[in-house]
Amino acid sequence: MQSPLLIAQVVLDVPLPGPFDYLLTAPCEHRQDLRGRRVLVPWGKQTKIGLIWDTQTQTEQPVNKLKAILAVLDDIPALDTTWRALMSSVAAYYHKPLGEVALQALPVLLRRAEPYRRATGHPPASRSIKLLEKRVQKWLAQPSSPSPSLAKTLNSAQQAALAVVQGALAAGRFQCYLLHGITGSGKTEVYLQALAECLARGQQALLLVPEINLTPQLEATLQARFPQHPIALLHSGRSDGERAVAWLAACRGETALMVGTRLAVLTPCPNLGLIIVDEEHDPSYKQQEGVRYSARDVAILRAQQLGIPIVLGSATPALESWQHSQTGRYHALPLPERAIVAAQLPQIQLIDIRAGKLQHGLSQAALAALAENLTRQQTSLVFMNRRGFAPVLQCQQCGWVSQCRHCSAYSVFHKADGRLHCHHCGWQAIVPKHCPQCGNLDIIPLGYGTQRIEDFLRQHFPAARIIRIDADSTKGKVGAQPLLAQVHAGEADILIGTQMVAKGHDFKNLSLVVALNVDSALFAQDFRAPERLFAQLMQVAGRAGRDGLPSQMLIQTQYTDHPLFNALQQHDYPSFATQQLAERESAQLPPFAYQALFRAEAPNLSDAIAFLQALQQQLAQQALLRVYEPVPLNLVRVAGKERAQLLIEANQRPPLHLALKEALVYLASQKKSRVKWSLDIDPQEI
Numbered sequence: 001m002q003s004p005l006l007i008a009q010v011v012l013d014v015p016l017p018g019p020f021d022y023l024l025t026a027p028c029e030h031r032q033d034l035r036g037r038r039v040l041v042p043w044g045k046q047t048k049i050g051l052i053w054d055t056q057t058q059t060e061q062p063v064n065k066l067k068a069i070l071a072v073l074d075d076i077p078a079l080d081t082t083w084r085a086l087m088s089s090v091a092a093y094y095h096k097p098l099g100e101v102a103l104q105a106l107p108v109l110l111r112r113a114e115p116y117r118r119a120t121g122h123p124p125a126s127r128s129i130k131l132l133e134k135r136v137q138k139w140l141a142q143p144s145s146p147s148p149s150l151a152k153t154l155n156s157a158q159q160a161a162l163a164v165v166q167g168a169l170a171a172g173r174f175q176c177y178l179l180h181g182i183t184g185s186g187k188t189e190v191y192l193q194a195l196a197e198c199l200a201r202g203q204q205a206l207l208l209v210p211e212i213n214l215t216p217q218l219e220a221t222l223q224a225r226f227p228q229h230p231i232a233l234l235h236s237g238r239s240d241g242e243r244a245v246a247w248l249a250a251c252r253g254e255t256a257l258m259v260g261t262r263l264a265v266l267t268p269c270p271n272l273g274l275i276i277v278d279e280e281h282d283p284s285y286k287q288q289e290g291v292r293y294s295a296r297d298v299a300i301l302r303a304q305q306l307g308i309p310i311v312l313g314s315a316t317p318a319l320e321s322w323q324h325s326q327t328g329r330y331h332a333l334p335l336p337e338r339a340i341v342a343a344q345l346p347q348i349q350l351i352d353i354r355a356g357k358l359q360h361g362l363s364q365a366a367l368a369a370l371a372e373n374l375t376r377q378q379t380s381l382v383f384m385n386r387r388g389f390a391p392v393l394q395c396q397q398c399g400w401v402s403q404c405r406h407c408s409a410y411s412v413f414h415k416a417d418g419r420l421h422c423h424h425c426g427w428q429a430i431v432p433k434h435c436p437q438c439g440n441l442d443i444i445p446l447g448y449g450t451q452r453i454e455d456f457l458r459q460h461f462p463a464a465r466i467i468r469i470d471a472d473s474t475k476g477k478v479g480a481q482p483l484l485a486q487v488h489a490g491e492a493d494i495l496i497g498t499q500m501v502a503k504g505h506d507f508k509n510l511s512l513v514v515a516l517n518v519d520s521a522l523f524a525q526d527f528r529a530p531e532r533l534f535a536q537l538m539q540v541a542g543r544a545g546r547d548g549l550p551s552q553m554l555i556q557t558q559y560t561d562h563p564l565f566n567a568l569q570q571h572d573y574p575s576f577a578t579q580q581l582a583e584r585e586s587a588q589l590p591p592f593a594y595q596a597l598f599r600a601e602a603p604n605l606s607d608a609i610a611f612l613q614a615l616q617q618q619l620a621q622q623a624l625l626r627v628y629e630p631v632p633l634n635l636v637r638v639a640g641k642e643r644a645q646l647l648i649e650a651n652q653r654p655p656l657h658l659a660l661k662e663a664l665v666y667l668a669s670q671k672k673s674r675v676k677w678s679l680d681i682d683p684q685e686i
């Protein structure tokens, strides 16, 4: 008698929905653990890596058309049910093919199919995996840190917060905690002791951070605190090999402590007991291409599916999270004081830049404060979120301005290499010797970027040790670490930096912050702009006075009576949040509504708009939705493509997602066009 068919449903990273049916032939068919296995399958003329999602004995395809799986790969453990459930939920929520979500969650080295040699008839002895294997063992055998550090004695607020999380760990149940601690309140110490508890229970713990730059400092802290635990570092700054090693160790449960940026949230961990999301409000948790997931939201979903506690920490929580902590959906854990008793929050002063003349972008008050801080031998931070020398060059004669050839944006003057750079598409050009329009020789830089501020401060304070940290000064393999290490070692008198230095760092001896060029964010059209600005300024302010020095922050602005600044001067996040939430509620914006955004791009704006208009008509038939007119993006042209967006809103999630599902069916039925589109659920930039 013929044995029954065994069909594997395989997910693949291909632009079709899937899963795809493949035949399982001897000797695979008797295996029990096929689900979650990596497999090698034929796909057209190619061979691809896929994952078996399920097996069954029937198929809707004609059996003689089915292809057989080439090999079941045994080199890594089968990905377990909980991980597969997470992938399925992420795919469903973000309306993406399961294969794209699941395969892209694997390290690059594990999704690359090696040539399959039929001659040997054997699963391809995966050479690279064997090599990785050796590296994992070597890494696990590394000697532990020579200088272990002890847990600090917690203050009462820290103690109370920790006790609550410990309770949830002991009970092994899901709860989302919002650790709302002002800057320098010792959130990290609470994380460390919660991690210790989780590890002592023999479980794995996952710590997410927003920036790669924060990981080395954190890694050192963790290594000193947990010398017996190798730490799996998972972020995009690591080589493919390093990432695969850390991933494999985590996935096999050989390491208990995983630290990384947003992509780390998708790492399989068979024994996860706790998730911590540091700086949970940070926009970089949202992936901005491909599967546009929010790592924070996925982390919460994961904790819920596993029935484990999750701690979100921030001095300025996302308004969504804050709202949940007010309604009781999240459990609020406040840390209202700085952990070092003598450490006071900086005094915040507004400097009205309409009042006096600026010298190279800096007010007299700011220059005087910097000079004074130099004589005190204390460090100052000049914060400015604009890199380059000057945002644009202008001809004094005819008004010509330097523009990117491919974008509707200025090209930024970089003095160091004498070139114009487009910060949107990367286009570069040599600075013209004379105006390309009228031939005039007098073309001048307009406005200020970090390089120009650095230039001026070097002239103005020739004896000062000045370090600039931004995307330009930290390009290349070594990144920001050497410069940050210099600052930590006390080798900077003045640190000039973008948001790269604003968050998380525990700098010593820093007692003055000067914030420049903040006004544009006050009137940006994105409704989240004030929230972002407040968080950013509060974060930067928080770098000052952390070790007990009296400190101040100066903000240069034209709008000294703006309510945002008033709340900031009081260090009063809650009242800022309350006021913002009231506005959001009356305007029916998140967190009181749910949004999705279709973006379209085409060589011509009119094509992108027409595409979205058709979609708008489809969606307009749905109940309970607010479907807006398609509009061009603020920066309409990038890299030669013109872009538009269509915003959809609903007061509840289900009708929104239902409508999106139908819209996607409609799109799939349309002919291919020149328009490229994407769907962003819970968009963070509008």
Ligand SMILES: Nc1ncnc2c1ncn2[C@@H]1O[C@H](COP(=O)(O)OP(=O)(O)OP(=O)(O)O)[C@@H](O)[C@H]1O
Binding pocket: 152, 153, 154, 155, 158, 181, 182, 183, 184, 185, 186, 187, 188, 189, 314, 315, 339, 340, 503, 504, 505, 506, 542, 543, 546
């Ligand atoms: N219980 C404690 N006793 C003494 N010092 C502490 C205690 N807890 C934390 N600290 C110290 O307080 C300082 C600030 O702590 P930490 O960096 O954890 O703050 P944070 O809340 O994470 O700040 P931010 O949000 O600004 O990054 C650190 O130098 C830390 O070592």
Ligand SMILES: [Zn+2]
Binding pocket: 404, 405, 406, 407, 409, 422, 423, 424, 425, 426, 427, 638, 639
């Ligand atoms: Zn450009």
